[in-house]
Amino acid sequence: MDALIAPVRDFLGPAWLPIWTLVKIVALVVPLILGVAYLTLVERKVIGYMQVRIGPNRVGPFGLLQPFADVFKLIFKEIVVPTGANRYLFFIAPILAIGPAVAAWAVVPLTDTLVIADVNAGLLYLLAMTSMGVYGIILAGWASNSKYAFLGALRSAAQIVSYELAMGFALVAVLMCASSLNLREIVLGQEGGAAYWYVWPLLPMFVVYIVSGIAETNRHPFDLAEGESEIVAGFHVEYSGVSFAVFFLAEYMNMILIATLASVLFLGGWLSPFPILNDVLIGGFAPFGDGLLWLGAKVAFVLFIFLWVRATFPRYRYDQVMRLGWKVFIPLTLVWIVFIGTMMQTRFAPLFH
Amino acid sequence: MSFQTAVFYLFAAILVFAALRVISVKSPVHAALWLVLSFFTAAGIWLLLGAEFLAIALVLVYVGAVMVLFLFVVMMLDVNFEEMRRHFRSYLPVGAAVGGLVLLEMVLVILSGTKGAGSAAAPAAGSNTKALGRLLYVDYVYPFELAAVLLLVAIVAAIALTYRRRRETKIQDVAEQVKVRREDRVRLVRMPAEKREG
Numbered sequence: 001m002d003a004l005i006a007p008v009r010d011f012l013g014p015a016w017l018p019i020w021t022l023v024k025i026v027a028l029v030v031p032l033i034l035g036v037a038y039l040t041l042v043e044r045k046v047i048g049y050m051q052v053r054i055g056p057n058r059v060g061p062f063g064l065l066q067p068f069a070d071v072f073k074l075i076f077k078e079i080v081v082p083t084g085a086n087r088y089l090f091f092i093a094p095i096l097a098i099g100p101a102v103a104a105w106a107v108v109p110l111t112d113t114l115v116i117a118d119v120n121a122g123l124l125y126l127l128a129m130t131s132m133g134v135y136g137i138i139l140a141g142w143a144s145n146s147k148y149a150f151l152g153a154l155r156s157a158a159q160i161v162s163y164e165l166a167m168g169f170a171l172v173a174v175l176m177c178a179s180s181l182n183l184r185e186i187v188l189g190q191e192g193g194a195a196y197w198y199v200w201p202l203l204p205m206f207v208v209y210i211v212s213g214i215a216e217t218n219r220h221p222f223d224l225a226e227g228e229s230e231i232v233a234g235f236h237v238e239y240s241g242v243s244f245a246v247f248f249l250a251e252y253m254n255m256i257l258i259a260t261l262a263s264v265l266f267l268g269g270w271l272s273p274f275p276i277l278n279d280v281l282i283g284g285f286a287p288f289g290d291g292l293l294w295l296g297a298k299v300a301f302v303l304f305i306f307l308w309v310r311a312t313f314p315r316y317r318y319d320q321v322m323r324l325g326w327k328v329f330i331p332l333t334l335v336w337i338v339f340i341g342t343m344m345q346t347r348f349a350p351l352f353h
Numbered sequence: 354m355s356f357q358t359a360v361f362y363l364f365a366a367i368l369v370f371a372a373l374r375v376i377s378v379k380s381p382v383h384a385a386l387w388l389v390l391s392f393f394t395a396a397g398i399w400l401l402l403g404a405e406f407l408a409i410a411l412v413l414v415y416v417g418a419v420m421v422l423f424l425f426v427v428m429m430l431d432v433n434f435e436e437m438r439r440h441f442r443s444y445l446p447v448g449a450a451v452g453g454l455v456l457l458e459m460v461l462v463i464l465s466g467t468k469g470a471g472s473a474a475a476p477a478a479g480s481n482t483k484a485l486g487r488l489l490y491v492d493y494v495y496p497f498e499l500a501a502v503l504l505l506v507a508i509v510a511a512i513a514l515t516y517r518r519r520r521e522t523k524i525q526d527v528a529e530q531v532k533v534r535r536e537d538r539v540r541l542v543r544m545p546a547e548k549r550e551g
Contacts, residue, residue, distance in 0.1 A: 089386075121482055124409040131417025135389070138421065142382065142428050150428070157425055161418060181482060323527065 024116050028105055036252040037067035043307050050311040077241035082145055085238070089143035094239070094246035097136025101253040104129035108260055109184045111270045111291055122183040123171055126261065127164075130216065133254060134160045137218075137235045140247070144238035152234025155224045155318065160216055162325040167212040169333035170205040174198055174265045176340055177352055187269035194273035199266040201352045204336050206266045208329050210305065213258035215321070217251060220310040224318055255306055256299065263298035270295045361401055368394040381427045389420050406482040 009016045041056065041063065048055025056063035081090060107122040109115040119125055134157055141153020177198050178186040190197050199206045215222040226234040236247045263269060270290050272278055277288035287293075316324070343352050371391035375384050392415045399408035489497050 119405075121405050121409055124406070124413065124482075128409045128412040128417060131413055134417075134421055138424055138428070139386075142424075154425065154428075157421055161421055164417070319525070 021116070025106075028116060029102060032102075032105065032253060032256065033249070035256055036249055037071065039252050039256065039303065040070070040248075041067050042303075043310075046304065046307045047311045050308075071245065074241055074245040079241040079243055080238070082238045084145040086143040086145070089139050090238075091243065093136050093140035093143055094243045094250070095136075096139060097133060098246050098250040098253065099136075100129045100132040101250045101257065104257055107183060108257070108264065109187060109269065110295060112184070112188075114292070115184065118182070118184055121181045123175055123181045123186070126183075127168055127171065130167075130254070130257075131160075131164055133216075133250070136247070136250065140239065141235040144235075146238050148231040148233075149235050149237050151231050152224075152226065152237070155231075156218055156235060159218070159222065159224065159321060159325070162322060163212040163215040163329075166208055166325060166329035166333055167216060169330065169337060170202075170209040170212065171265070173202050173205045173333070173337050173340055176337065176344070177201065183264055183269075187264055187271060190268040191271060191275075193275050194268070197266060197268045197273075201340070202266065202336070204332060206262070208333055209262055209266070210258075210302070212325075212329065213262065214306060214309060215325070217254045217258060219251075219255065219306060221313040221315050222321055223315065224321060255303065259299045259302035259306065260295070262302045263295055267298045267302075268294075269298075357401055361398065364394045364397045364401070367391075368398065381430060382424065385420060385424050385427050389416055392416050392420070404481060406485055 009020075012019060044066075045055040045063070056066040059065045059069045081087060104126055106116045107119050107125050109118070137156045137160075138153045141149040141151075141156075144150070174186060175181055178189040180186060180189070186198075214220075218224075218226065224234075226236075231237075236244055239247060270292065272288055272290050272294050274288065275290075278290060279286060280288055340352055343349065368391050371387045371394065374387040375391065378384050378387065392411060396408040396411045396416075399405075399411065
């Protein structure tokens with residue numbers, strides 16, 4: 001690999017760093033977008049089977065080409081700008097929604113060495129980036145010049161700001177266990193098999209993180225920002241064609257991000273749950289070794305929970321959402337942080353590292 | 354000119370332009386958005402200085418939370434621009450005087466107080482989160498706790514002063530709902546099947 005890269009690096013000189021970084025970004029984002037495409041298909045299939053239906057099965061074998069059919073349909077649709085809309089903000093809003101969703105991936109480690117930027121304050125960076133996603137939604141609601149869109153934007157802003165606190169506290173608990181903000185070190189702190197994962201000492205935090213994640217991404221049962229029975233489709237009611245597709249992409253990308261983070265922070269990231277099997281060779285390969293496959297399996301599991309919850313629960317009422325965030329999750333996380341801090345001073349400390 | 358210097362000038366130019374737009378645009382929503390942009394570029398400049406914790410905290414707290422709430426309020430304002438601009442001339446002298454005073458103070462501060470501050474050695478990369486934590490929680494723990502208590506008192510006071518329970522609103526008592534058992538609500542009746550008439 002190095003022998004291949006070296007001549008190109010010498011040829012490009014100072015332009016090498018930006019170009020190489022761009023190549024890495026493309027190599028990460030393209031699979032992500034494909035992942036989003038197939039997540040939409042999986043979602044429809046999973047919910048279909050849960051409701052004793054088959055789901056999409058017309059385009060391609062088992063409906064496998066359905067996402068592409070959807071994308072082409074959206075691309076060829078007209079983009080309608082509502083009267084009295086603020087043109088610039090109307091078009092900037094989807095970009096502001098997807099920008100942070102993609103940018104956050106820069107610090108997510110996929111394996112021990114596979115990460116774009118191994119930043120020291122990775123966890124903080126993630127919090128900062130995910131907190132910016134709300135601008136896309138607020139601006140979309142305001143710039144559309146529509147009452148429904150505006151109501152959706154207000155709901156979503158209040159909801160995201162509230163759940164961010166609980167989410168942040170859950171992350172604080174993780175960083176107390178790992179005593180590092182660097183995501184790679186957090187994963188390495190869980191080395192030694194499934195019993196060492198942070199999900200066990202931090203089980204309530206894991207639940208809080210997943211539920212807040214669902215609320216942050218405006219997914220069912222917390223999708224009050226869309227609430228099609230009350231406010232049609234919320235903040236993106238006026239969007240059509242590609243600009244709608246970008247919002248869609250941002251939502252699903254955030255979902256995958258939250259699932260990946262849950263795997264990295266609580267479920268040991270790329271580490272195998274059975275390190276004993278790491279060196280078992282089958283046909284010259286070690287299929288159970290540490291690596292991308294384990295991370296993929298964990299992410300798929302968390303995403304399945306997202307879809308499962310969507311197929312199972314009725315939508316929350318707005319005041320119930322706020323109550324859950326402020327009166328249940330925030331006190332719970334605060335108490336658990338103090339509990340962990342206290343336990344770390346006792347002889348049970350090794351259980352919490 | 355190194356890459357970092359180029360990035361600094363780019364950020365500085367965007368920052369100054371955005372800050373100017375904050376006070377010159379008409380719509381308050383646009384002003385708030387330009388303010389968000391200037392916070393963001395300021396965070397970029399701090400990153401260049403190696404103050405990564407401060408930079409990320411600026412984005413997290415101001416861009417991610419404070420400005421969202423600010424936009425929230427500003428978006429719901431119904432501002433009449435004609436009404437606002439009518440008194441522009443009469444307020445101009447006072448405004449200009451205050452502005453001049455602030456400018457004078459800033460010039461005085463910049464001319465006198467920069468000794469030593471500018472030459473602070475850049476901290477070793479990555480350790481500054483830890484260094485800040487040590488300062489806040491070990492060296493200055495009492496002032497820090499005091500500030501925290503002060504903020505808490507302010508929060509409680511703000512709620513206590515503005516909260517009023519309205520009679521006509523109906524509030525759900527969740528504890529009451531959770532306490533309900535099946536026996537309180539459902540009565541099972543056993544009755545024999547009846548023959549259909551006719």
